Structure formats: structure tokens, C-alpha cells
Amino acid sequence: MEQQAQKTAAKSYFDDVKTTVNSIWNGMSITLSYMFRRPTTVQYPDRVEVPVRDTLPDRYRGFLEVDMDICTACQACERDCPIDVIHIGIEGKGKNRVMTQFDIDIAKCMFCGLCTEHCPTGAIQHTPEFEASAISMNNLTMRFVPDPVAGIAPYKPEKGVEAFPRKPLGSITRKLIKAWDAPDPEFPGEAGEEQVEEVATGPSELAKKAVGLTDAAAYALVLEEAMAGTDCYACGYPTCRDYSEAIASGKETKLNLCEPGGKDSEREVLQIVGAKETGFLPPGPIESEPVVGKVVEAIKKLQEGGGAETPPAEKPSEAS
Amino acid sequence: VQEFADSLIQSWFQVEPAAWPYTQLFYVGVMAAFCALVFFGFLAPFAGLVSWMERKWAARIQSRIGPNRAGPHGILVWLADGIKLFLKEDLIPKDADKILYRLGPYFKLVGLALAFVALPFGAGLIIADLNIGILYIMAVTGLVVVGIIVSGWSSNSKWGLLGGFRSAAQVISYEIPVALAVLVVILSAGTLSTQGIIMAQGGAPWEWFMFRSPMHLVAFVIFCVGMLAEGNRTPFDLPEAEQELVSGFNTEYSGLRFSAFFLAEFANVWVMNAIGVLVFMGGWMIPFVPAETVLEGGLLWKLASFGVFFIKVFIGVQVVLWIRWTLPRIRIDQMMDLCWKQLVPATIVLIVLVAGYEVLVHSAPWIVTVMGIALSALALAMTVVFIRKTRENIRIVGDEVSMENW
Numbered sequence: 156m157e158q159q160a161q162k163t164a165a166k167s168y169f170d171d172v173k174t175t176v177n178s179i180w181n182g183m184s185i186t187l188s189y190m191f192r193r194p195t196t197v198q199y200p201d202r203v204e205v206p207v208r209d210t211l212p213d214r215y216r217g218f219l220e221v222d223m224d225i226c227t228a229c230q231a232c233e234r235d236c237p238i239d240v241i242h243i244g245i246e247g248k249g250k251n252r253v254m255t256q257f258d259i260d261i262a263k264c265m266f267c268g269l270c271t272e273h274c275p276t277g278a279i280q281h282t283p284e285f286e287a288s289a290i291s292m293n294n295l296t297m298r299f300v301p302d303p304v305a306g307i308a309p310y311k312p313e314k315g316v317e318a319f320p321r322k323p324l325g326s327i328t329r330k331l332i333k334a335w336d337a338p339d340p341e342f343p344g345e346a347g348e349e350q351v352e353e354v355a356t357g358p359s360e361l362a363k364k365a366v367g368l369t370d371a372a373a374y375a376l377v378l379e380e381a382m383a384g385t386d387c388y389a390c391g392y393p394t395c396r397d398y399s400e401a402i403a404s405g406k407e408t409k410l411n412l413c414e415p416g417g418k419d420s421e422r423e424v425l426q427i428v429g430a431k432e433t434g435f436l437p438p439g440p441i442e443s444e445p446v447v448g449k450v451v452e453a454i455k456k457l458q459e460g461g462g463a464e465t466p467p468a469e470k471p472s473e474a475s
Numbered sequence: 476v477q478e479f480a481d482s483l484i485q486s487w488f489q490v491e492p493a494a495w496p497y498t499q500l501f502y503v504g505v506m507a508a509f510c511a512l513v514f515f516g517f518l519a520p521f522a523g524l525v526s527w528m529e530r531k532w533a534a535r536i537q538s539r540i541g542p543n544r545a546g547p548h549g550i551l552v553w554l555a556d557g558i559k560l561f562l563k564e565d566l567i568p569k570d571a572d573k574i575l576y577r578l579g580p581y582f583k584l585v586g587l588a589l590a591f592v593a594l595p596f597g598a599g600l601i602i603a604d605l606n607i608g609i610l611y612i613m614a615v616t617g618l619v620v621v622g623i624i625v626s627g628w629s630s631n632s633k634w635g636l637l638g639g640f641r642s643a644a645q646v647i648s649y650e651i652p653v654a655l656a657v658l659v660v661i662l663s664a665g666t667l668s669t670q671g672i673i674m675a676q677g678g679a680p681w682e683w684f685m686f687r688s689p690m691h692l693v694a695f696v697i698f699c700v701g702m703l704a705e706g707n708r709t710p711f712d713l714p715e716a717e718q719e720l721v722s723g724f725n726t727e728y729s730g731l732r733f734s735a736f737f738l739a740e741f742a743n744v745w746v747m748n749a750i751g752v753l754v755f756m757g758g759w760m761i762p763f764v765p766a767e768t769v770l771e772g773g774l775l776w777k778l779a780s781f782g783v784f785f786i787k788v789f790i791g792v793q794v795v796l797w798i799r800w801t802l803p804r805i806r807i808d809q810m811m812d813l814c815w816k817q818l819v820p821a822t823i824v825l826i827v828l829v830a831g832y833e834v835l836v837h838s839a840p841w842i843v844t845v846m847g848i849a850l851s852a853l854a855l856a857m858t859v860v861f862i863r864k865t866r867e868n869i870r871i872v873g874d875e876v877s878m879e880n881w
Contacts (some may be wrong), residue, residue, distance in 0.1 A: 172817075179802065184861060186536045186801040188868035193877040196540045 200286065208283040208325070214266035216266045216281040220258050220328040221299045225319045226278040228254050228309035240264045246306065253306030262295035276312060282325040289335040297331045337437040361423060374431060375403040381423035383415035390414070402428070506592065506603060511694050513591050514742075522741035523553030527647070529796050531742075536800040556734075563730035571727065572629035579626025580662060580728070580735035586618030586743050592857030594749050595669050597759045597781030598769040608669035609661065613654050616705065619743070620646040623707075624713060627724035628735075638723025639647045641807060642714035646705055648814045653701035655822035659694040659829045660684045673758030674766045678783075685755040686854065688846050695755045697818050697825075702747040707740070709799040713807055748791035752784065756791075759784040 197203060207394060208217070240263045244256030271280050289295050300307055312319065359379055368374045378399035385395070390412035392398040401407035402424070413420040444463045495852050527542065527550055534541025542549030559806075593608040595601040620643055625641020632720055661667060663684055664675040676683050685695045704711035715723030725736045752758060759780035761769060769776045805813070836842055869876060 168817075180861075181864075182801045183797065184864045185868050188865045189538060190535045191671060191865075191876045191877050191878065192538070192874050194535065194540050195538045198540065198543075387597075441483065 156365065206278055210284065211283040211285075214281075215283045215285075216268055217283050217285040217325075218261055218281070218287070218332070219264060219270065219297070220280055220284075220327050221256065221257055221259070222278045222322045222327060223254070223299055223307045224259070225276045225310045225312075225321055226254065226307075227312065228252065229275060231273040231275070231469045232279050235269045235273055237267065237269065238263055238265060241270060244300075244303075247257070253308055255306045257299040257307075258301070259297045260295065261290050261297055276310065276319040277321060278310070278319075280311055280321075280324060282328045284325050284328050284332060287332040287335055294335045299327070299331075343407055362426040365427045365431040368431055371403045376400040378382045378402055378424060378427055381416070381427055382413050383420055385415045387415055425471075487498065498800075510588055510591055513596075514588050517525065518587075518591075518742045519738060521745055522738050523557065524550070525741040525744055525792060525796070526737065527553050528695050528793070531813075532793075532796045533800050536797075560730055560737075562735040563733075565730035565732060566727075568631055568751035569726050570618070570631045572631070575625050575629035576727075577732075579629060580732045580739070581622070582625055583619050583622030583739040584735055586615055586620075586622060587739055587746055590746050591620065593669055594746065595673065595753060595759060595784070597784050598766070600759075600777060600781055602674060604668055606671045607667045609672060609750075609754065610667050612669070613650070613657065616746065617646065617650060619739070622739075623724045626728065627646070627714075627804070630727035632727050633861055634720040634722065634726040635724050638714045638716075638720045638726070641716075641720075642707065642724060644807075645707070645711065645713060645810060648811060649701045649704035649711075652814060652818035652822050653705060654699050655819070655826060656694040656698035656701065657750075657754055659691060659822070659825050662826065662829050662833055663691070669758075670752055673755055673760060676757045676760060678757055678760035678764060680757075680851040680854070681844065682760075683755060683757045683847070683851075686847045686850035687843060688832050690825050690832060690848065691755070692850060694822065694829075695751075696823050697754065697822055698751060700813075700818065702751060703795070703798065704814070704834055706724070706743045706747045706795075708795060710802040710805050711810060712799075712804060713810060716804060744792055744795055745788060748788045749784075752787040753792055756787055758787075778781035802852060 156382065199207065211217075228243070228245055230245075233243045242256060242258045242260075242261050243254060246255050247253055266281070268281060271277075274280075293313050310319075361380055364376065365377050368377070371433075371459040375396065376399070379395050386393070390398045392401060395413075398407065398412065402410065403434060409422045411421045413424070512574045528553070531541045531548075533539075542552040545551040545555050567573055592603050592614050593601070593605045593611050595604075623641040623642040623646075627635040627637075627642070630636075660672065666672060666675065672684075680686060684691055686692065703709075707714050713723075714720075715725065720726070725733060728736060759769075760766060760782050763781055769780050866876070
């Protein structure tokens with residue numbers, strides 16, 4: 156028995172060695188074989204043989220696309236959209252109807268495809284486009300009307316026609332996607348502040364224009380620019396133009412009637428009037444009280460009957 | 476190098492080296508300079524390239540592509556890694572033993588750097604041809620384990636400590652079969668000097684110690700296994716077993732110290748292959764060219780010998796990487812079992828057999844040539860069989876040989 160046990164021990168020892176060597180031999184061969192095979196990795200996105208969008212199924216729901224040439228302006232898609240992603244602007248009536256806006260906010264779109272189902276001409280469709288990124292979410296709105304002023308006339312399909320001349324699917328959206336990489340649009344608040352600073356550093360452009368004007372109509376036009384331009388009737392005149400003309404002709408002496416414009420409009424008007432009547436251009440910011448005060452004084456003098464006597468001493472250097 | 480240092484002394488200080496009191500000091504300085512040159516001029520880039528090759532091997536074996544963006548085929552990725560590690564914060568854990576923690580990586584690097592004192596790169600390209608060269612290399616590479624234990628212990632982390640202890644157990648255990656396997660060759664070579672062992676062999680495969688007898692071949696296999704274990708390479712990478720120990724002894728390290736560990740790990744791949752090549756595979760010997768021609772020849776001969784050595788080591792490095800991505804890690808009890816129950820007894824038997832064989836060779840020298848040719852022919856046949864098997868492995872799953880898609 157003992158001999159047999161020894162035999163089996165020796166046998167198992169050499170069997171183990173054999174198994175080890177054998178498994179290493181086979182394993183190394185298999186791993187080496189992978190060295191000479193093509194890796195299955197697809198080097199997306201820049202080293203693919205065919206663009207991935209060309210390999211997608213036909214009914215893939217990528218970014219939406221509208222072919223404005225065959226859009227009938229029926230607004231069915233706008234109504235169908237459950238989350239108000241589509242905005243269509245239509246102006247004019249009858250033959251003059253034009254679409255001034257066709258925006259799709261892709262940031263909100265949930266790719267449900269409802270808009271494409273009721274489109275009578277197939278103008279709005281999902282494209283296979285899906286690769287895009289934007290620095291700013293504001294850029295994610297696709298605007299399919301390039302020129303809102305000119306607008307786009309709605310398409311009138313002929314009776315009984317079932318096929319429509321659609322542009323190749325994806326060609327329009329692809330161009331729009333390229334614009335997504337544009338830098339962030341400036342934040343409105345920041346941009347506004349900068350503008351105020353620019354105006355504030357010297358005599359306003361409008362005041363410069365008003366110096367030496369003799370034509371009352373031109374003077375009124377300059378004044379109108381200082382108004383808010385809302386034709387709100389708060390001043391008692393039907394339009395901003397009427398109020399401006401009243402000031403220009405001297406009928407109206409109150410310069411602070413523009414309510415929507417508020418203080419800004421008032422100061423601007425003061426400056427213009429001051430510049431027109433006295434030739435005075437304030438050197439500093441119009442916000443600062445001394446400057447406004449000087450202008451007001453000059454105008455008061457004028458109204459009290461100082462006439463055309465322009466005090467030559469009033470030069471910018473004094474005001475500072 | 477000694478001659479070179481002597482000539483330097485003569486030209487710089489205008490004194491006779493033998494009569495100059497600072498000669499020995501100057502030797503040490505020159506040696507240190509050479510060591511630094513080898514380490515940073517050759518070994519650091521080599522370690523970087525090996526790390527790139529390792530990732531490429533891993534990727535191809537797993538049907539991936541691996542690094543391919545930095546430089547052609549991603550060959551510069553190691554520079555990017557190095558710069559990244561350079562810029563990382565060098566963090567020291569709160570309760571770590573700060574002095575030892577800082578020293579740990581350098582113990583490991585020093586252990587490797589010391590090995591290069593006696594490790595040849597080619598004919599005459601050796602910092603110091605010690606007469607106990609191979610013994611010295613075996614001894615100083617044991618210093619690596621000090622670095623591992625120190626860093627594992629001092630980082631005050633479970634993972635680090637466990638990794639360090641495992642490494643201590645492993646490296647000390649596997650020193651024995653490796654040393655005994657080298658002893659087999661020493662019996663045949665009759666010298667401990669690294670250059671002596673190389674010159675006892677020939678350039679052609681049948682003159683290598685590997686193919687001197689079947690016993691030598693087995694000793695070579697045992698040496699390879701032991702070296703893998705000593706270098707903490709898979710399937711013996713227990714000290715840094717990711718699944719159990721996060722990263723083992725270097726868990727807490729970051730930044731430059733971490734990169735020092737990596738440099739040491741990949742430099743170690745060179746060291747272990749270089750030892751294997753010089754002991755078993757003929758070192759820098761150029762086939763069919765006697766050693767004297769190379770030794771007395773000009774710079775071109777020396778460079779050729781370096782080329783031969785480099786190619787052999789390079790192939791060995793590839794095999795080490797290839798093994799890493801083939802074999803799974805074994806358990807710690809299996810590892811100890813393999814060392815003490817299988818390899819150590821086997822090497823002791825081999826030493827006895829080789830001692831007898833060398834007596835036989837002494838009376839009938841032709842046996843060596845016959846054995847060498849027979850065994851190298853066998854190895855060639857096995858290689859052919861292996862390549863055919865690999866092609867069959869590709870064909871059998873309906874794939875084909877393709878080197879596309881890098």
C-alpha cells in the first residue's frame with residue numbers, strides 16, 4: 156500500500172508539472188495569436204472608416220430638421236409638441252403671409268417624433284445627426300429662418316401631389332450644428348453695463364449731432380432717438396415723434412415727460428436741448444449732478460429771455 | 476573602467492595612479508558617475524518604453540489598441556505619464572513614519588542601481604568586473620525587498636503592510652531557487668565573474684549554457700520562474716495584488732515617489748532579463764566570433780556586442796510582458812508551495828546531476844556539442860510547432876492574421 160501511495164504521489168507530482176507546462180504552452184499560444192489579430196476596438200470618433208451617422212438605421216431620431224422650402228406654415232408641429240420646443244412666427248395675411256421665425260430648441264427637445272407625424276409635406280423630420288456639442292446652451296436653438304426681416308413664404312403644394320422636393324436629409328441641420336461651436340454669446344447684463352460706461356465717459360453722440368442744427372424736423376428726429384420709442388402716450392402726445400416735434404418747435408417746455416425712458420431719457424433730452432440752444436457739450440458723465448445742473452441752468456436762462464446770447468465762457472473746461 | 480579611470484587620473488592630475496593616495500576614492504567617484512549615467516541615460520527611458528510596450532501587449536491581447544495618441548503609436552505616452560507624476564502632490568499620510576516613508580522608494584532604486592555595477596552591457600562595457608559578480612548581483616537585488624518592506628511598513632496602511640510582508644516572504648523564498656539555478660551554471664562555468672560566465676559560453680545557441688544539457692534547460696526554466704517571482708511580476712505579483720491590496724506596498728505613494736517605484740519595477744524587468752541572458756543565453760557573445768576578437772577590437776565590435784546583448788534582453792522582456800497578460804495570479808499558499816516543495820528540491824537534484832555531468836564532460840568533451848546541437852534543434856522545432864499552433868489558433872475561430880487598426 157505504501158509503495159502504491161508513493162507511486163501515486165510521484166505520479167501526481169509529474170502530472171501537475173505536465174498540466175502546468177501544457178496550460179502555459181496553450182495559453183501563451185492563444186494570447187500570442189491575439190497579437191496578430193485585428194483589435195475589435197472602433198476608434199470613434201476620428202478614426203472610423205464610415206461616419207457613424209451613415210451606419211444608423213433609417214428611422215433613427217437625431218436632431219430635427221425643417222426644410223423651409225416645403226414648409227406650408229400649417230403650425231401642426233408647433234401644436235403637436237408636448238413641451239413647446241418649436242416656435243413659429245407668422246406675419247401678414249393672405250398672400251403676404253411669411254414665416255419670420257421657425258426655432259427649435261434642441262436643448263429641450265425630447266426626440267419623441269410627434270412633430271414629424273403630422274407634417275403634411277415631410278418638411279420637419281429627424282435626421283441621423285447626433286454628434287454635436289455646444290459651449291453655450293443658448294446656441295442650442297436651431298433657427299431655420301435665416302433672415303427674419305425678409306421671412307420665408309409658405310410652400311403651396313399642388314393639388315393631389317404626394318411627393319415633395321425635399322432637400323437631402325441632414326444637409327440643413329449639419330450646417331446649423333457647425334454654428335454651435337461659436338463662442339458664448341455675451342450675457343445681456345454685462346453687455347448693457349459696458350454700453351452705459353461708454354456713453355458716460357463724454358458728451359453723448361446725440362448731443363454732438365444736435366449742435367448747430369437749424370432744421371426743426373432733423374432736430375425732432377434727434378430728440379426722438381433719446382425717447383424710449385414705445386409710443387406709450389404717457390407724455391400726452393400720441394407718438395414719440397409728436398412729443399419730439401413739440402419740444403423742437405418750442406411748444407413744449409417740460410423735458411421729463413417720457414415715462415418709459417425715465418431718468419436716462421430725461422438727461423439725454425436735456426443734453427440735446429442744451430447742445431442745440433447753447434452749443435454746450437458736457438465733458439463729464441451726464442450722470443453727475445453738476446453737469447446736469449449746468450445744462451438746466453443754461454436752458455432756464457434761455458427760456459427766461461436770454462435770447463441767442465451764448466455765453467462764450469461756458470466751455471467744457473469749466474464744467475470739469 | 477579601471478583603465479579609463481587610470482588614464483583620467485594621469486591626464487587630469489599628472490600623477491601615477493598607483494602612487495596617488497586618492498586613487499581608490501577616484502575609482503568610486505568614476506563608478507558612481509557611470510552608474511548614474513547608466514541609470515538615468517539608459518534605464519529610465521528603457522523603463523518608460525517598457526511601460527508603453529506593456530500597455531500595448533495588454534491591449535492587443537485583450538483585442539484593444541492601447542495608447543496611440545501621444546507620438547507615433549503612442550510611443551511618447553511614458554513621457555506624458557512622467558510629467559503628470561512629476562506635477563502631482565507628494566503626499567505623506569498623517570501617521571506615516573516620515574523618514575522611512577521618504578526613504579522607501581530609494582532603497583528599491585538603490586538595490587537596482589547596485590546591480591548595474593556588475594551587470595555587463597557588452598564586451599568591456601561593464602562598470603566593475605567583480606570576481607564574485609553574479610553572487611554580488613544576487614545579493615544586492617535582495618536589497619529591493621528592504622525598500623518594499625520599509626515603504627509598506629512606514630505608510631501606516633493595511634494594504635501597504637500586507638503587500639510588504641507578502642513581498643518579503645516571496646522575494647526571500649525565491650532567492651533560493653534562483654541562486655541554486657545559477658549555481659548549476661557556475662558549476663559548468665567555473666567562475667563567478669559575470670564576464671567570465673559569458674566568455675565560458677559561445678555566441679551560437681548550441682554553445683549557450685541553456686542548451687548544455689537537459690538539466691541546464693530545466694535550471695533555466697526554474698530560474699525564469701524564480702526571477703518572475705523576485706521581480707514581483709505576474710503570475711507572482713502578490714505584493715501589489717490589485718484585487719486584494721489596492722496596490723500593495725505603494726498604495727499610499729503619489730507623485731515622484733510613486734514614479735520611482737514604477738521606474739524600479741520596469742528597470743527590474745531589464746535586470747532580471749539581463750541576468751538570465753548573461754547566465755544562460757551567451758550574454759554579449761556574437762555568434763562565430765571568438766571573445767578575444769571582440770574584447771581587443773575597436774568600438775564597433777563593442778557596439779555590436781552591446782547590440783547582441785540588447786536584442787536578447789529585449790526579446791526576454793517581451794516574453795515577460797507576454798506572460799503577464801497570459802497567466803492569472805496564483806494564491807500565496809500556492810506560491811510558497813511551488814517554491815519550497817517543487818523548485819528548491821528540483822534545483823538540488825539538478826546540482827547533483829550537473830556535477831556528475833560535468834565529470835562526464837571532462838572525460839568526453841564532445842558530449843557538450845552533441846547535446847547543444849540536439850537541444851537547440853529541439854528548441855527550434857518547438858518554436859516552429861508553437862508558431863504553427865498560434866496560426867491554428869487564429870484560423871480555428873475564423874479570424875485571419877491582420878496587423879491593421881493600431
